[in-house]
Amino acid sequence: MNREQRILEAAEKLFFERSFDGVGVDAIGKEAGVTGSAIYRHFDSKDEILAVLFDQATDALLLRIGEPLDDPREELTRLVRAHVEFAVGHYRLAGIWAREQHALTAAYQRNVLRRQRRYIDRWIDGLDKCYPGHSNEDLLSTIRALHALIMSDATRPPGGKRAPKLQTLLTNLAMAALEGLAQPAAQATG
Structure with a gap:
């Protein structure tokens, strides 16, 4: 090395x-x-080190999802599984990716966000095809919520044989959470 x-x-x-x-x-x-x-x-700096780690996380996620699938449901399932596998398999990098975005300086943040955009666009496209009629803002909120759900327990250090069961659990929870998009948003009353 x-x-x-x-x-x-x-x-x-x-x-x-x-x-x-x-x-x-x-x-x-x-x-x-x-x-x-x-x-x-x-x-150049500790900030650059963090930015490179974010690039590694983005690259790992993009590698896991591969090329888009024709079937939108299969594509969405692949996205969920890839994110879960990344979070469980690279728990330290995933933990940093989940909680340290605020620490990036503006110059590095712009670059990292530009690189992550390709990954987020794949999620938006998959969600929109499976659950049409939602605003981009709602889809972005869904993505953030799913990623938070996936990262919530996956970023703890692994404990023995916990990883396969955890991957299954987090995948099932994320897929169930997606069904929230199948229901129309409740209208605010007041």
């Missing part, structure tokens, strides 16, 4: 355990087996 990858793995571990704000460059260097100053030969 090269030094850059060791730095990224050290940062992933520490950001997950302590949060982005709770970790300094020196701690990352120590965990990676290099000096804090050596990190700057590979990354």
